[in-house]
Amino acid sequence: MTIKRLILGLLTILAIVQVALSLQGSWSQPQIQSRLELYQTNLLLHATEWQPENSGGSNLTTARNAILGDEPLKAAQKQYQDALSEDKNTLQKLQGQLKKLQVEADTAPNKLDQQQLLLSIDKLKKVIDELYLRVGILQVPGETDAAIATWKETSERSRSQTANVLIGLWSNPSRLLPNAQEQIEQHLDGWFRYRALSKLYELQDRTEALSALKVQEQEIAEQAVFKLAMVATVPLLGVIVGIGLLIFLLVGRLIKGKESLLAHNGDVKWTTPWNGETIWQVFVVGFFFIGQFLLPIFFSLLPLNRASFDSRTQALFVLATYLFLAIPCLLVLYFSIKPFFPLPEGWFRFDWRGNWILWGLGGYLVALPLVIIVSLINQKLWQGQGGSNPILPIALEGRDGVALTIFFLTAAVAAPLFEEFLFRGFLLPSLTRYLPVWGAIAVSSLLFAVVHLHLSEILPLATLGFVLGIVYTRSRNLLAPMLLHSLWNSATLVSLFILGSGST
Template identity: 55%
Template structure:
């Protein structure tokens, strides 16, 4: 055994341990889908108060909002709160195991505590809206903190007392009730609380202005909900048509069909399996999962800045720079390792602006929609809201900074497709065709692509997406096609987050 291979084996063991640990840690983290569903629930609540002029839209409104939006929302909030409390308990255990605790863990605990209290404020309003005043009072009582707690938690505690007073018998109105409700509540919840306050204060002008404002917000929420829900439905219909065409063609033409491996030529691969192993270990996992985080951690320690304390724009820039460094490092290793085989056989790493690559990318995007959505629903049932998620998504969901959002689009829509498609479709998939069938190479490269994202809850959906990306690349023989599909997918996800975040 050579010294180089010994080092490779040692690094592989380290990488497998690191990846396995990250996947295991992701199990204790909530899926982002749970938070996204909560934002969509807020949007439904807001839109449920919309009073349109056209009675013909009533059936469409019921289909979009459901029969009992408040009851459904209460269940969603209760489920999400249980998940937050579970994660808070885990954070408390980690802090107890490490005397003094890290600053990041303490900040995480503080945010989880704040989120749990915010959820209780809203859950109580949902309960009183269903006539469950006694249950709401109990919920708000749990929010009330002893004096001297953290400022944010104390502010939420006083807001809980304000809400409890509004629905008390007899009512107890705090002198700063209006300002507190406006500060710590938003959307439908703010309108419900302020409406109760103005009615008790008999401020008819303020109540009329509030109702007008609520109708305007409800109209915006209704249109946003139709957009967020309608575009994927339309895309799924188009994608379903494409999938039915491909299936029908395969049943009729078999070996002449687009799905048939007979029409998918393998690449001429000049290197052995050990080089594939080296590229993945050195070029992606070692650089991206070990060296780069270590260097960034050292830089943070030397400079004294904490990533968790950065602004949204600062985090956006940090994430983009992290991805640029990963791209430079990963593709640099790839180039160094395959350079001895230059010139490469025909068909490797093709970027051709001619041909039908655009239609392959666009058609692949539509075809991926119904497949990934169905798999995601199954995935939700398997992991039950746990399994972690991409850390970029929650930041983008709550961002109001247009510059930060533009940077997120650059990262997700340009940088990620460029690097990941070059590595996983441009190099890994063709290399695997030397040892596996075409569909076997597509499936295995898709699985590696999914695992590389280091979140258990994303493995099945990303494997499905990776297979569509692989099929599009094999058929188009053009990386621009899979990059377009990848960029459309990431950009579509971000666009939905922006709409939900700004109206939900």
């Protein structure tokens, strides 16, 4: 064994351990899907307040009722109670992990893990208290006693002043605390703030303030109906078209066989001048060692306090981190394959004149129903746990246009360029030296999913990666999977922005 292979072997062990620990750590983290459902519920609650100004808006009223469904408040209450139940279960798991660490050896890594768990537990307790406040407000219509009991439990457990304010508002007789409005505005948002302030202004007999609040809520509610229609209708149309396109491609494959569009270039391998050691070197050194080991150490040594970052600084940090991963990895790739220049025909092909737009758009439409179905199964499998890309929650809660633009550049430009160049441009064709094309697509898709380091994302991303691989092997043009990847990430960010705006 050469020194080079020995080093690669050691780095491989380090990479496997690091990836395994990251995947294990993601188990206790919530999925973004659970939060998305609550944000969509927040939009729905705003929409319940919208009333058309004249009877001529009957079509709008019908559309509103179709979007909201039957008994939207009860549906929202169930959604929040389910989220509360999930978070309480997660809290028990985290507390169990903490107890286990506390009885183990007193080492530096152990202490660091305990600190991280304590921070997670403290944050989750605050989230649970917020959920209790919201569940109580949802219980008020018809269940005022239950709502007051919910808030009393919160007050006794966490000494929440906001809970005491809500108890006073809906008690009989009511009791108004001196700092009631301040507590409501600081600790409640969206529809929940509106409901609490409406009750407060009504009890204070502040007619003008109440009228202004209702006018403002009507504007927000009308926008919420439109946003819900966008979030529900556009993806649904995409899914319908995607299913139709998928059926068309599969029927064509059955009828025309190897002459079909889906079979085009399906069995054609690349001429790969390097062996598996070069593939190994690029990923172990360029991607895992630099990205998962050196990069975190480098950023940990910098005098940075990410907790103090505003949204723009956070967005710039995410972009910088991604570039620090991509550039060294691409340099390792370049110097690894440089001895084989000039490369055989078909490698890293960019053809602006080809039909890459149709392949990219068609691939996106086909991926929509496939990934959605897998995601629904996946959510049941992991039961709301398994973690998510850290960019997604930040983008969901973002309100700054500059920060969102930077996130868009990262997710919709930088990520498709780098990841498609590496996984579809290099890895997939390289694997065809040892595997059939479909096998290379499957292996590259699985690795593409695993390196995102979140258990809950493996199945959906592997499905997306498989479609990306099909698009690339058939089109033989990297612009096609790059477009598909960019459309996917862009649509995700737009959906997050629309849903996140429901908390205003």
